[in-house]
Amino acid sequence: MTSQTDRRWWALGALVAAMLVLGFDSTILNVALPTMAAQLGADTGQQQWIADAYIVVFAALMLPAGLLGDRFGRRRMLITGLLIFLVGSLLGTLVDSPGLIVAARAVMGVGAALIMPLAMSVLPSLFGPDERPKAVGAISAASALGLPLGPLVGGWLLDHFWWGSIFFVNVPLVLIGVAACVFLLPETRDPSSPKVDALSAVLTAAGLGALVFGIIEGPGRGWGDPLVVTALAASVALLTGLVLRGRGLDRPMLDLRLLRGPGFLWNTVAAALGTLVLSGLMFLLPPYLEAVLGHDAFGTGLRMLPMMAGLMVAAKGSGALAERIGPRPVITGGLIVLACAAFLGSTTDVHDGYGTTALWLSIAGVGFGFTMVPAMDAALGALPSERAGSGSGLLMTVRQFGGSLGVALLGSLLAGAYGERVDTAGLPARAADAAGDSVVAAHLVAERTGIPQLAASADRAYLHGMSLVLLLCGIAALVAAALTAAFLPDPRARRRGRRTEPGTPTEPGRRADEAVAPGTSDA
The missing domain is CATH 1.20.5 (Single alpha-helices involved in coiled-coils or other helix-helix interfaces)
Incomplete structure (x- = not known):
């Protein structure tokens, strides 16, 4: 008979399978956006909506999703989320217009809203403060593993099949996640949780x-x-x-009282701003690699590996380093490294080769990895276990909202800067509008009209917009680093027996990392 200790680690494997689905899907779409722009005529705004429909629904529904898990069972709702994600993926394979793809992505966002916070919320119930960094690191590594696999597999699929195959490939991964959750994950809940508002x-x-x-x-x-x-x-x-x-309300869905604890607040801010920067990078990279540098979809996925490699290396070692010296210097240092990568990337010239890009991508991955894992772990550690669902829902909502703002704000800045710089003089009105929408469309127009100067102008305009976006990313990362350096407390003080920080949302006389969920495993 499997021991309870072994069961916990097998349960973590179920969560890893679920998170792998989300990590895989996030990057497989990014590498497909240029292909969708070419084959479906999706302009920059439509590409932003294809990316953001998923993220906005994701962020908007994570708070009620966390409460649903607290009240009705986290395993049950996690499986429900995986099945909804499966439906959205199947819909994505059947539609053939940007608007319908946006709808399919929204359905997938509903499923992801259930998967993400519930996968994180069970960790405090399964693992104590000594083991939780390893568990968070395993889940982060699963998401990180999905990131490099997404562009590679997606690029190969796009080179050999139709673009809808990038949705269909989610099906076996989701089915594996469902099976793992059914057989391995114990059920936990909080019967006192409020109803969803x-x-x-x-x-x-x-x-x-x-x-x-x-x-x-x-x-x-x-x-x-x-x-x-x-x-x-x-x-x-x-x-x-x-x-x-x-x-x-006594127990509101958006419980801002959780933000009174500086540990939860500033770790959440760091995670959100770090996600904003990474989301912006992931949105602007595929068009640059495919349209400007001329690589195919698979080559684009391959050339994004340096960022993913840096992220995975940093995610593996950041937990132990944060335990040794405290999360504040690790998170602050990670954000500074991320800012340096963005500033270096902003100097990219239209004549630069891939080597320059690989360098700053590697640095960006390292910075993000050293930021995200300790920030997420420290934020979860500041929550009482009975508020794990709603608290992790708030954490992931703020983080994903940072991601949606990254795509929306930085994508809009990129689109505006590109549209102002690209030279479409002499083109028919329809061709000029298409070339002004995106660099991918400009290259198609240049090829069809036999005007190579248009492609060169589009490349320069895109690099101008990319430089502005990366400068803004660097500034945002520096702001986040300054905030964490100034305000982030050291949670190790509580584990040494010091008093709980004022305003930390725990029960009187109990530390957040000692609180036990009222709903125990029924395994």
Whole structure:
């Protein structure tokens, strides 16, 4: 009979399988966006929506998803999320227009919203403070392993099959994750968890959706366009209403009281800003590698490996280093390394080869790895176990919202800078509009019209926009590093017996890493 200790590690294997699905899917789409732009006529705004439909739904539903897991069983809802993700993947293989792909991605976002926070929320119930960094590192490594596999497998599929194969390949991975969860993962729940607040869920989804819509549509329509202004104003009103509603509830879905603990707050800020930077990098890299440098889809995936290799190496060693010297210097140092990579990348010239890109990609991966694992582990360690679902849901919501802002803000900056610089003089109106939408479309127009100067102009314009985006990424990473250096506490103090930090959301007399979930395993 398998011992309880062995069962915990087998259960971690089930979580790793679930997280592998999300890591795989996030990068397989990025490498496919240029192909979709060429084959489906998706402009930059539509590509942003293909990426952001998933992320916005993901971020908006993670809070209620965490509560559903607390109340009805985390294993049950995790399996439900995997099945919904499976449905979205199957839909993606059947549709043939940018709008329908956005819809399929939204369905996948619903499933991912259940998978991500629930996979993380069971860790405090399964592992104590000494073992939890290893568990977080294993889940982070699973996500990291999916990142390099996504572009490689996706590139190979795009070179040999139709673009819908990048969705179909999720099917076996999801089925493996479901089987692992059914047979290996113990059920945990919190019977005292509040019911899901439907109004709060609507306010969250509508508020985040309106904000991202305004940011994506702003460059094309103009920031003074009535629709853009209305969307941004509505997002402020909706999200303000969400905060005000939460203040009137004992156990709100968006429990901002969890942010009173500086450990949870500043680790969450570091994770969100780090994700914003990485999301921006992942959005701008495939068009550069495919259109500007001229590599095919598989070659693009192969050339993104340095970032993934750096991330995996750093993720493996960051937990032990944070335990030895504390998470604050590790996270701060990781953010500074990430900023240096972005600044180095911003100097990329149109005549530079891949070697320059490989260098700053490697550095960026190392910086992100040394930031994310200790930040996520320290944030989870600041939560009481009975609030693991809602707390990890809030953590992942803020992090994923950072990712959606990264794609929306940085993608909009890139689109605006590119559109202003690309020279479409002398082209017919329709061709000029297409060339101004994206660098991929500009290369297609240049090939069809026999105007090589257009492709050269598009390359220079894209590099200009990419440099601006990378400069902004570097500044954001430095801001995050300054904040963590100034405000992030050292959780090791609590484990030495010191008093709990003021405002930390734990029960009186109990440390966050000692709290036991009221719902125990039924295994």
